[in-house]
Amino acid sequence: MSDSAAANDGGKLGSIVPAGFRLVSLDAVGSTNEEALRLAAEGAAPGTVVWAKEQTKGRGRRGRTWESPPGNLYCSLVLRPRRSNPAQISFVAAVALANAIAALTPDELVQLKWPNDVMLGTRKIAGILLEGAEGAIVLGTGVNVASAPDGAISIAAAGGVDDVETVLHRYLSEFSFWYRRWEQAGFESIRDAWLARAAGIGRQIEVRLPSETVPGTFAGLDAEGVLLLGTAEGVRRIAAGDVYLLDRSAA
Ligand code: BTN
Secondary structure (H helix, E strand, O other): OOOOOOOOOOOOOHHHOOOOOEEEEEEEEOOHHHHHHHHHHOOOOOOEEEEEEEEOOOEOHHHOEOOOOOOOEEEEEEEOOOOOOHHHHHHHHHHHHHHHHHHHOOOOOEEEEOOOEEEEOOEEEEEEEEEEEOOEEEEEEEEOOOOOOOOOOOOOOOOOOOOHHHHHHHHHHHHHHHHHHHHHHOOHHHHHHHHHOEOOOOOEEEEEOOOOEEEEEEEEEOOOOOEEEEEOOEEEEEOOOEEEEOOHHHO
16 A cells, blocks of 8 residues: 555545545445546556545446435545455454444444354445455445445444544545555455454354355464354355355354
């Protein structure tokens, strides 16, 4: 991440992003990930943050739509990691987001659901979408700040802050810390921090894959971030899928 980067806003928005980030602020865009991928292909520096007040084509994991009305946070960060296994950045971001949301919400129960959903209790409050570009990674983050879709929850509804700028600043500060840790020391401490907030460890879960649904016990993560599922046939390693907690009291 560049430490000489400056906001491109003439200084007005400079305090929204911590040192080391360069802000590209937009009123509206199709998808901040799409825009960040475009900028990355043009050579944007690591630490470039595309932030939009609303998205018209926000995208979620697995081709889903991410509802993106004004009032919530939509941002995408261009990264050029030196480490192999850039997929681990989604765990770095999940830990950073969880810490930021916990600091800005009176509710203590901020949890992580594999691979990288951030939950308040049993309801989703933020999501992460990592996409690759030529020589770069784009880390997209959506946080329900002022409002949330049905079944989800927002920071404001939980009694926390309702301004996006505060959430963006806190998230990027946390991300900076955890990303540096990952770059310098590797995945282990990220994995530990992620597990400390993990929802459903040791409990019954169901992992939905494109071709099957696998029930089992959530046994943890391996050294790469792969989910370990205890099944009747032994421990199964799952690299991608959607987790559902079967025992809600586990959350
Ligand atoms: C998920 O499905 O949980 C991931 C949601 C990621 C949404 C964010 S909003 C900012 C960035 N731009 C997008 O189009 N998607 C991500």
